[in-house]
Amino acid sequence: MREFVFTVEYEKGANEVMDVFIENPDLKARTMAVHATTDAMWRLDYLTGPTEALEEFDQILGSVSICNEVIGMCGAPVVEWDYEILSSTADSRIVYSCREEGEGVQSIPHVAAKHIGNGLLMQAVRRGSQYQWRLLVDDEETVGTIYEDVHDGLSDGLSLSVQRLSEPKCWFEDELDVDGDELPPEQQAALEAAVEFGYYESPRRNTVQDISNELSIPNSTLQYRLTRAEAWLARQFVSNSLGTEVEERSDPTELELSA
Incomplete structure (x- = not known):
C-alpha cells in the first residue's frame, strides 16, 4: 500500500465554509470517519476552536448555498444533503453529514471511492485556507487518476498540491495535526x-x-x-x-x- 497526501487550497471568497476557517485560524476540523459509494458520501467531522468561531461555523452550516467542505469540494448548486451536530461543547463539535452525489463535480471521497473501490481509507484535516487529504492506495496508477479527477473538478479560487506518495506512516498518530511538533x-x-x-x-x-x-x-x-x-x-x-x-x-x- 502507498500513502497519497494532497492539499486543496482556497482563496478567500471562493467558498463560504472555508472562509470561516480562513477568518478563524484557531478553527480546525478533522475527519473521524468518511465513507463513500457511487451514490452518496457520509462522514463525521471533529471540530475544535474558540466559541465564537464554532458558533460562526454553526450558522454557515445551516445556510450553505453551494456544495462545500462539509459535504464535498465543488462549487455547484447544493445537492440533497443532511447534517446533524451530534456533540457540542464550548470549544468542540462533532458533526455528521450525508450527501447524495449529483451530476458534474462530485466530492473528493466519491472520486476516491470510484477509483479505489472497496476498502477505501482516507483522512482529512481543514485549517486556515488548506484542506489536506490522506489516502491509502494500492498502486500509483490509481493515484494518477484520482489526482486528475480532483484537479479537473476544482472550481475557481481552488488549487491543488501534492505533499507525498510514500510508504504508509502510522495512521494512529495525528500526523496532520499542526499542533503536534511546533507551537502554532x-x-x-x-x-x-x-x-x-x-x-x-x-x-x-x-x-x-x-x-x-x-x-x-x-x-x-x-x-x-x-x-x-x-x-x-x-x-x-x-x-x-x-x-x-x-x-x-x-x-x-x-x-x-x-x-
Whole structure:
C-alpha cells in the first residue's frame, strides 16, 4: 500500500465554509470517519476552536448555498444533503453529514471511492485556507487518476498540491495535526502576550479579559490559545524530563478502548 497526501487550497471568497476557517485560524476540523459509494458520501467531522468561531461555523452550516467542505469540494448548486451536530461543547463539535452525489463535480471521497473501490481509507484535516487529504492506495496508477479527477473538478479560487506518495506512516498518530511538533504562531503570540502583561506573575497584573482587550481579540479566543499553548508546553516538559513521548489526550475521540 502507498500513502497519497494532497492539499486543496482556497482563496478567500471562493467558498463560504472555508472562509470561516480562513477568518478563524484557531478553527480546525478533522475527519473521524468518511465513507463513500457511487451514490452518496457520509462522514463525521471533529471540530475544535474558540466559541465564537464554532458558533460562526454553526450558522454557515445551516445556510450553505453551494456544495462545500462539509459535504464535498465543488462549487455547484447544493445537492440533497443532511447534517446533524451530534456533540457540542464550548470549544468542540462533532458533526455528521450525508450527501447524495449529483451530476458534474462530485466530492473528493466519491472520486476516491470510484477509483479505489472497496476498502477505501482516507483522512482529512481543514485549517486556515488548506484542506489536506490522506489516502491509502494500492498502486500509483490509481493515484494518477484520482489526482486528475480532483484537479479537473476544482472550481475557481481552488488549487491543488501534492505533499507525498510514500510508504504508509502510522495512521494512529495525528500526523496532520499542526499542533503536534511546533507551537502554532497564534498560540505562541498569546503566550508571549500573557507573559508580557504579567498573567503568570503572582499576584497577576492582568487577567485574560484585560489582555484580550489590549489585543482586541475575543476573550474566549485568547483563553483557547493559552489553554492549547499550556498543554503543548506541559507535554514538551514531561517528554523531555522523562525521555518518553507523551501522547496527547485532549481529544476524547482519540482515546483507545481497553479490553
